[in-house]
Amino acid sequence: MKIPLFPYNKKRIGKRILCIVAILLVWQIIAIQVNNNILIPSPIETISALFSLLIKPATWSSIGITLVRVIRGLCISLFLSLVLLFLYEANQRTEKIFTPIVTLISSIPNISYMILAIIWLGSEGSVSVVTMMVLFPVTFQGLFSAILDEDKSLKDVQVLYKESFIFRVRFHLLPMLSFTILRTMKTALQLGFKVGIMAEIVASVRAGIGRSMHFANLNLNTAEVLAWTLIIILLSMCITALLDTLLKLRMQHEEKAG
Numbered sequence: 001m002k003i004p005l006f007p008y009n010k011k012r013i014g015k016r017i018l019c020i021v022a023i024l025l026v027w028q029i030i031a032i033q034v035n036n037n038i039l040i041p042s043p044i045e046t047i048s049a050l051f052s053l054l055i056k057p058a059t060w061s062s063i064g065i066t067l068v069r070v071i072r073g074l075c076i077s078l079f080l081s082l083v084l085l086f087l088y089e090a091n092q093r094t095e096k097i098f099t100p101i102v103t104l105i106s107s108i109p110n111i112s113y114m115i116l117a118i119i120w121l122g123s124e125g126s127v128s129v130v131t132m133m134v135l136f137p138v139t140f141q142g143l144f145s146a147i148l149d150e151d152k153s154l155k156d157v158q159v160l161y162k163e164s165f166i167f168r169v170r171f172h173l174l175p176m177l178s179f180t181i182l183r184t185m186k187t188a189l190q191l192g193f194k195v196g197i198m199a200e201i202v203a204s205v206r207a208g209i210g211r212s213m214h215f216a217n218l219n220l221n222t223a224e225v226l227a228w229t230l231i232i233i234l235l236s237m238c239i240t241a242l243l244d245t246l247l248k249l250r251m252q253h254e255e256k257a258g
Contacts, residue, residue: 067235077140131199142180147177178250197213
């Protein structure tokens, strides 16, 4: 069965449009009642601020800088997760070593990572490290669960027919994890943007979305803060749509190969 890359559902799109219109109407009514654009700017003011931001080259530069920091942190966390999975594939006893470490990392508050990273690495180098530390438990648990859920019959075949470690990694582990890696990236990126931007604000970086939002906050420009929030939401939606498309392409490839 061929899976459409861009499914078109009129009812779903109609419901989303009605929901957005309803939110905008309620927002406008509340803004009129409060009558204070510092507390609650109107939708028109926010959308105007959004378009003002989008036509500025500095806005796109800030988006690019934040994207690089978040994706760099995600890539490092994925790499470390894969290294631990390779060690587990080579010797399952290593689980007793790295599982407590992952549990410890996931239990440390995010603000602790931020403060320590700023002290040790400075403001510019801390964002990717903080993002990596927060996302690492997410990526590891997602990938490790796929290994544990592997079909028992396949494990029996691997025991019966001894293969080299490199062969198992290349032709068994990585193909098996391809779907899981994309799904994990989808979840991790949504969290990564939140953590990365918060880290930018705490670290007072020289450039980035967090820096721009903090500057707007200092100027009591609530409309611009909301406009940046909309940009983050749209950015997250675009990346999620891209990863969904890659997942569907992968599924179509598997169907053709199968």
